[in-house]
Amino acid sequence: MHTFELIRAADGRQAMAAADTGASRFLAGGTNLLDLMKLDVEQPRQVVDINRLPYNTIEALADGGLRIGALVRNSDLAHDPQVQQRYPVLSQALLAGASVQLRNMATTGGNLLQRTRCVYFRDTAMACNKRQPGSGCAAIGGFNRTMAVLGTSDACIATNPSDMNVALMALEATIRVEGRAGTRAIPIGQFYLLPGDTPQRETVLEPGDLITHVDLAAPAPAARSVYLKLRDRASYEFALASAAVIASVADGRISGVRVALGGVGTRPWRALEAEQALEGAAVGAPAFAQAAQAALRGARPQSENGFKIELAKRCLMQALRTVTTS
Numbered sequence: 001m002h003t004f005e006l007i008r009a010a011d012g013r014q015a016m017a018a019a020d021t022g023a024s025r026f027l028a029g030g031t032n033l034l035d036l037m038k039l040d041v042e043q044p045r046q047v048v049d050i051n052r053l054p055y056n057t058i059e060a061l062a063d064g065g066l067r068i069g070a071l072v073r074n075s076d077l078a079h080d081p082q083v084q085q086r087y088p089v090l091s092q093a094l095l096a097g098a099s100v101q102l103r104n105m106a107t108t109g110g111n112l113l114q115r116t117r118c119v120y121f122r123d124t125a126m127a128c129n130k131r132q133p134g135s136g137c138a139a140i141g142g143f144n145r146t147m148a149v150l151g152t153s154d155a156c157i158a159t160n161p162s163d164m165n166v167a168l169m170a171l172e173a174t175i176r177v178e179g180r181a182g183t184r185a186i187p188i189g190q191f192y193l194l195p196g197d198t199p200q201r202e203t204v205l206e207p208g209d210l211i212t213h214v215d216l217a218a219p220a221p222a223a224r225s226v227y228l229k230l231r232d233r234a235s236y237e238f239a240l241a242s243a244a245v246i247a248s249v250a251d252g253r254i255s256g257v258r259v260a261l262g263g264v265g266t267r268p269w270r271a272l273e274a275e276q277a278l279e280g281a282a283v284g285a286p287a288f289a290q291a292a293q294a295a296l297r298g299a300r301p302q303s304e305n306g307f308k309i310e311l312a313k314r315c316l317m318q319a320l321r322t323v324t325t326s
Helices: 012-018 033-038 074-079 081-086 088-095 100-105 108-112 164-170 272-278 285-295 307-324
Strands: 005-008 024-027 046-049 058-060 066-069 174-179 182-187 210-216 224-230 241-250 253-262
Touching: 012 046, 012 174, 012 210, 058 081, 066 081, 074 081, 074 088, 074 100, 074 108, 081 088, 088 164, 088 224, 088 241, 108 164, 108 210, 164 224, 164 241, 164 253, 224 307, 241 307, 253 272, 253 285, 253 307, 272 285, 285 307
Parallel strands: 005 046, 024 046
Antiparallel strands: 058 066, 066 210, 174 182, 174 210, 224 241, 241 253
């Protein structure tokens, strides 16, 4: 680990001013950042501790939605009664991730910015365009069993590792940010960038931008939701494929459906084609299979991860069966 200056910010303005450079990083729970600093993947000259900022509450909004502070710990969010009752897909996703100890430290804002677990990204001796632009992608043609099959490019096939963000994608969360451009409300569907030729840029955030809150809209009265995660072992493991599904059923037909996939995309993957196939369809295996086929139609497997396509299809179909069966 390289030496760095630690700054403890007393307010948001001080935090943003201190971090208004690509050489600075915000520190909240530190569960991802400190690991990467120890590996020399991240080498900030300044680390700005934001834990004293007032972004650690969960508040009901006047319109029936929910506002989650960026510093709310994952454990607190997962066990919050409002989240468990009204947004169970989010609680389930959080509890499926990491370990109890990590969830006790990890924060909402940090989870939004969680970086890939690609072994080549985390090994500074290997080529990685995400870590060192222009160096190449060792995962293409290398060990790629856990890598993405959706949203990839010739420059990067790294998978987004988060469970929480898959649920937030299905919930159509809004991310509130403060920075040089003022206060912004960014729909989560516009927050993450595809790797393209610039995989080192993962989000639309600029230096100094600070995530303050995440807003969730009020859930539809009859909607049900579920998060299903498939992985190599039962705990403390990243998804090979996961699905967050929200839907309502009336008279045997599906409506208001939202589908997001994890473990298979370079970002939390909103499966719009699957939603289109399901909207108004009769509950049953034919509709589920059609949706799964649509969701993975654009998949581009590598040498070792082609199994993820079928796995993700089966994961989505099982999630759909669960959420549409009373």
